[in-house]
Amino acid sequence: MSRSLTRITRRVALAAAALFAAAPLAFAQTPIVIKFSHVVASDTPKGQAADMFKKLVEERSKGTVKIEVYPNSQLYKDKEEMEALQLGSVQMLAPSLAKFAPLGVKEFEVFDLPFIMPNEDSFAKVSRSPVGAKLFDKLETKGVKGLAYWDNGPHIMSANKPLHVPADFRGLKMRIQSSKVLDAQMRALGALPQVMAFSELYQGLQTGVVDGTEGVPSNFWTQKIFEVQKHITISNHGHLAYAVIVNKKFWDGLPADTRKMLEGAMKDATDFENKVAKQDNEKALELIRKSGKTTIYTLTPEERGQWIKTLLPLHTEMQSRLGGDLIQEFYKYSGFSVTGH
Numbered sequence: 001m002s003r004s005l006t007r008i009t010r011r012v013a014l015a016a017a018a019l020f021a022a023a024p025l026a027f028a029q030t031p032i033v034i035k036f037s038h039v040v041a042s043d044t045p046k047g048q049a050a051d052m053f054k055k056l057v058e059e060r061s062k063g064t065v066k067i068e069v070y071p072n073s074q075l076y077k078d079k080e081e082m083e084a085l086q087l088g089s090v091q092m093l094a095p096s097l098a099k100f101a102p103l104g105v106k107e108f109e110v111f112d113l114p115f116i117m118p119n120e121d122s123f124a125k126v127s128r129s130p131v132g133a134k135l136f137d138k139l140e141t142k143g144v145k146g147l148a149y150w151d152n153g154p155h156i157m158s159a160n161k162p163l164h165v166p167a168d169f170r171g172l173k174m175r176i177q178s179s180k181v182l183d184a185q186m187r188a189l190g191a192l193p194q195v196m197a198f199s200e201l202y203q204g205l206q207t208g209v210v211d212g213t214e215g216v217p218s219n220f221w222t223q224k225i226f227e228v229q230k231h232i233t234i235s236n237h238g239h240l241a242y243a244v245i246v247n248k249k250f251w252d253g254l255p256a257d258t259r260k261m262l263e264g265a266m267k268d269a270t271d272f273e274n275k276v277a278k279q280d281n282e283k284a285l286e287l288i289r290k291s292g293k294t295t296i297y298t299l300t301p302e303e304r305g306q307w308i309k310t311l312l313p314l315h316t317e318m319q320s321r322l323g324g325d326l327i328q329e330f331y332k333y334s335g336f337s338v339t340g341h
């Protein structure tokens with residue numbers, strides 16, 4: 001072979017090698033995409049925090065990680081989103097803690113026990129406690145990793161009739177999330193609980209498939225629930241909160257420095273969410289009040305006493321489902337005590 005031919009051959013070989021070497025590099029440079037699906041509107045505490053997380057991650061990663069946020073059940077409804085996460089069709093969700101039993105971790109329903117969070121800081125304390133960490137550990141065997149707890153404040157109740165005392169619930173079809181504790185709560189009040197996806201709630205109420213619901217003002221406002229419910233009661237009997245969860249296999253497969261950056265952004269988005277939840281719900285309640293479309297009633301201490309008397313036995317009844325020790329440990333951080341009521 002002539003010398004010039006050898007040179008050409010060598011050049012071709014080098015060019016080919018460079019091309020192959022560039023291939024994995026190009027792959028590494030394609031943005032990592034995280035699909036974050038949720039069921040509420042963007043202008044709710046959860047919706048805003050998801051958008052904040054996206055902003056922080058995309059800034060800090062200089063575009064190498066992309067967060068695609070899909071609000072309003074656009075991609076998946078309640079139950080489907082859990083399945084989609086496990087299958088890896090989406091990578092991140094922030095479902096209500098009342099929706100974890102279908103995933104196989106029913107213990108999250110401890111958060112649904114009536115009146116279990118008596119103080120303004122109860123949720124914050126529990127979510128930062130070993131109880132919060134233990135519940136997240138349980139998720140791992142399901143292929144899911146818990147990243148953060150997000151608050152959304154106390155529940156209100158609504159129907160087309162005033163709800164002052166437990167007797168007012170008799171025979172009402174009440175929409176619930178898929179939690180057996182919430183099911184038992186509605187039954188104890190004399191109502192007929194019906195599990196329904198959040199995305200179907202407005203229509204369910206409008207058409208009379210259900211008569212009433214529990215929820216939080218920010219969701220009542222953004223889903224226009226107040227337009228199809230004549231009466232709202234500020235009962236503060238329960239609490240709505242979320243866990244931000246990721247597909248564990250996806251998470252574990254990320255480069256360590258990317259995971260670290262995501263954890264930092266999640267911490268900041270969490271601080272933001274927990275800060276806006278209270279003010280956002282207060283603002284929503286005020287907007288609902290101003291709309292004049294529904295009455296807003298606050299329980300008297302005597303009426304609240306009746307609710308407590310009716311609902312506290314659930315704490316004992318639910319021991320077999322949730323575990324007595326877990327409930328006792330939860331009390332320690334939430335500040336609940338049976339004698340305090």
Ligand code: LMR
Nearest residue numbers: 039040096177198215219
């Ligand atoms: C509900 O289904 O009522 C809530 O969990 C919706 C939400 O995510 O706030």
